[in-house]
Amino acid sequence: MTRRALILLEGHGSIGLLYVKAARRLDLHPITLSADPAQYDYLTAEAVEAIRVDTDNLDALIDECSRLRATYDIAGITGFSGADESVYATGVKLCRHFDLPGPNPASIERCCDKFTQRQLLEEAGVPIPAYRLAANATEIESAAAEIGLPVIVKPALGSGSSGVRLCRNADELAEHRTYLLGGQHIWRSSPRVLVEEFAQGPFFSAHIMGNEIIGIDAADFDHPPHFVFRHFTCPAPLTDDEHERIADVSLSCLPALGLGWGPTNVDLRWTKLGPVVIEVNPRVAGGTSPRLIQAACGVDLITEHIRLVVGSEWDLRRRHLHFAAAHCLNADRDGILDWIDGDSRAAALPGVAEVKLYIQPKTRIVRKGDYRDRIGHVIATSTSRDRTAAILQRAVDLINWSITPFPTVGE
Structure with missing residues (x-):
């Protein structure tokens, strides 16, 4: 019998391994197609079949998948967002070409362009921050003046908070404008910058499968002006009315963007006007979110996504109702990681669901102000919100590390 394969376009530092393991549990053979498979350590560690191919080139991907069909029964194709999320959209087109289950390619492409997404949400009456599109320094300054400081300035295409910054005054705006347009930020097409009103208030994420909200978590960030996640709680501490309002606004995004x-x-963000949509991503969230949702309600978003991708029925029934929380271990300085320890002791604590370190000692750390600043995470769960918070804090307190700063000029 021909072996059933799941094609994964590119990989993912936080959830790629979860997809590989879930595929194998479903008796699927995972195959990763990547422009640079060596960048994903887990592929070698897990002996995952990996093939080097230009994942921005749809024709090259079609040729490679056609070749693989001579050996495997390709049951499904999905992928992960790249630097500008184009890889995920390309994967959806690949599904359409081979008549495999998947979302509407046009809807995914529109959603991945943050400016187009903003326009569609605005047309549908979904509450969003004020926004402008800019292509050069003059337009960025003009947009910020029209909206009024503080503003969020970010690439119109991208993920993981890369290139996203809160600009609170003219100096910060000029500094980030220079960063984006002066050659430090890598653009894969002509620069398109989104300037947005800073929607102030608590941050929430709604995790949806199909047209059903599986969970809503609350999150906060490390120090501004960047947006590096620090802490998550699921379910979010909301009143019934607040939960309903966030759910209603989140679900209203689906028809507006052609998703579902x-x-x-x-x-x-929950602002003085209520919930305001910051961003819609047509995929499973990265980071700790899938494990957090699973710990809180027992639904494995990744497994159920794969079931859908290969044409099987998913099972979104909640197995339990627990309180889960995650803490991100973020680098506090640039330099060389000398050592990190305490993770084994933390993982042994009752109620700790996961402790994961992303890097090894002697690794160079250069903070980017985005997801790449994380060096690990801890997840805890229990039947009490307060108990979960206490377990998480005890675990985090056990983990320590030392980073030696890079020598300064002249040393």
């Missing part, structure tokens, strides 16, 4: 097939992640 598979996973969607909606980020919001």
Whole structure:
């Protein structure tokens, strides 16, 4: 019998391994197609079949998948967002070409362009921050003046908070404008910058499968002006009315963007006017989110996504109702990681669901102000919100590390 394969376009530092393991549990053979498979350590560690191919080139991917079909029964194709999320959109087109289950390619492409997404949400009456599109320094300054400081300035295409910054005054705006347009930020097409009103208030994420909200978590960030996640709590501490309002606004994004097939992640802020949509991502969220949702309610978003991708029925029934929380271990300085320890002791604590370190000692750390600043995470769960918070804090307190700063000029 021909072996059933799941094609994964590119990999992912936080959830790629989870997809590989889930595929194998479903008796699928995972195959990763990547422009640079060596960048994903887990592929070698897990002996995952990996093939080097230009994942921005749809024709090259079609040729490679056609070749693989001579050996495997390709049951499904999905992928992960790249630097500008184009890889995920390309994967959806690949599904359409081979008549495999997947969302509407046009809807995914529109959603991955943050400016187009903003326009569609605005037309549908979904509450969003004021926004402008800019292509050069003059337009960025003009947009910020029209909206009024503080503003969020970010690439119109991208993920993981890369290139996203809160600009609170003219100096910060000029500094980030220079960063984005002066050659430090890598653009894969002509620069398109989104300037947005800073929607102030608590941050929430709604995790949706199909048209059903599976869970809503609350999150906060490390120090501004960047947006590096620090802490998550699931379910979010909301009143019934607040939960309903966030759910209603999140679900209203789906018809506005032509979504509703598979996973969607909606980020919001609760402002003085109520919930305001910050961003909609037509995929499973990265980071700790899938494990957090699973710990809180027993639904494995990744497994159920794969079931849908290969044409099986998913099972979104909640197995339990627990309180889960995650803490991100973020680098506090640039330099060389000398040592990190305490993770084994933390993992042994009752109620700790996961402790994961992303890097090894002697690794160079250069903070980017985005997801790459994380060096690990801890997840805890229990039947009490307060108990979960206490377990998580005890675990985090056990983990220590030392980073030696890089020598300064002249040393």
